[in-house]
Amino acid sequence: MTSPLLHAENLRIEFTLPARQSQSQVLRVLQGLSLNLQAGEIGCLLGPSGCGKTTLLRAIAGFQKVQAGEIRLRGNVIASAHHHTPPEHRQIGLVFQEYALFPHLTIADNVAFGLQRLLKPARQARVDAMLSLVGLSAHAHKFPHELSGGQQQRVALARALAPQPTLLLLDEPFSNLDVALRERLSLEVRNILKEANATAILVTHDQQEAFAVADQVGVMHEGRILQWDTPYHLYHQPNSRFVADFVGQGVFVPGRIPAPSEAAGHTTAQVDIEIGALVMAEASAAQSADVSTIPEAASTSAARSKAQEVDVLLRPDDITHDDASPLQAEVVKKVFRGADFVYTLKLSSGQLILANVPSHHNHAIGEKIGIKLDADHVVTFPRISLPTPSATGLSH
C-alpha cells in the first residue's frame, strides 16, 4: 500500500482548565489518536459532542499544538511535541460551517482571494475553472448576499479548492442548511471533491451525511478513533459496542454459540438466537479477525472449547416481513419514513427487535405479523447483562 497522504499517530492534546479551588485541572481531549488517509480519499469524523472532532481538525490545520504524537502530511512532520509548522505553511484548505465569504467582494473575487501569487490570466482561468466545477459560473459577478446558503457554501468550497491545497478540512459545512438542501449538497460536494481529486476530512454530527460523502469514516469516542472504516463496514461489522450503538439502528439480543463438539461436522460458525440460527462461514469469520475489525467480538469455534453466551447485534434490515412466516411478532411501535416503516416488534419472550418493512405493509399497533431472519453479517459481543430487553438504547 502507498504511504498515506495524512498520517496521525498517537496524538495527545490536553487543555489545562483554570483552577476552581486550589488545583488546575487537565482535560484530556485527544488520547493516543491515530489515523491514515490516502491521497484522493474523503474521510469523515463522526462522534458525540465533545469527543474531540474539532480539536483534531484544528491540530491538523495548525491552530492547535499537540502535546505528544505526530502528524505527517505527504510524509513530512507538520506537528509533534517538538515541531509546529505554522498553518500558512501547511497547504491545507478550510471550509467552515459559516461560509465566511467576504461580503464586499464578488463571487469571482472571493474565489480569487488565495491566488494572489498567480499572474492575472492564470488567476482568471483558475477562478473560471473553480466556478464551473461548483456550477456557479453564471454568478461570478454577484455578491455573497445575492446567493442562497447552499450556493454560498459552494463558493466557500471553490475558494478553498482554488489554491490546490494538499488537504481540505471541512468543519460541519452543511449544518447551517435545511435538511433537504444538506442531503443534496452533501452529494454534490462529494462529486466536486472527487472531480477535483481532492483529499479531504469532514466533521459532521450527521451519519447519513457521513455515509453519503465519505470513503472512510472514523467513529470517535473520548479522544480516540474506535474504528476507521468504510461506511459499509462500520454498519455491518462494528468493532465495538460503542460503534454498533452509535452507527445506525439496532438491538442486542441474547445468543449462544454452541461448543465445537455440539457443532461437530459443521464447517460454519453458528449463533443461536430466539428466532433462529445465524450462520457465518468459518472463512469469513477468519477474514474479519485478520483485519481485526471485531476485536471485541466473541471468538468463533476454532478458539473455544465451550459454548459461549453472547449478545448479537440485529439491525432493522436483518428482519424481513413475510405474511406466510410461522414466526410471529407483535407490533409495539411504528415510525413511518416514506418508503418504509421501522417497526418495533415484540417477540414471545418479550425481547424487542426492529424491522424495516416496505411502507405498503401498514400494520396496526398490537397486530401480530410474520417475520423472517435474514442477516448477512453476524456481529456478536461477549454477553453483558442489560437492564431490560429494549430497543431504545440503539435507536437514533
Ligand SMILES: Nc1ncnc2c1ncn2[C@@H]1O[C@H](COP(=O)(O)OP(=O)(O)OP(=O)(O)O)[C@@H](O)[C@H]1O
Ligand atoms: N481551547 C480549549 N480550552 C479548553 N477546553 C477546550 C478547548 N477547546 C476544546 N475544549 C474542550 O475539549 C473537548 C472537545 O471539544 P471539541 O470541540 O474538539 O469537540 P467536538 O467533538 O468537535 O464537539 P462538537 O461536536 O460539540 O462540536 C470539549 O470538552 C471542549 O469543551
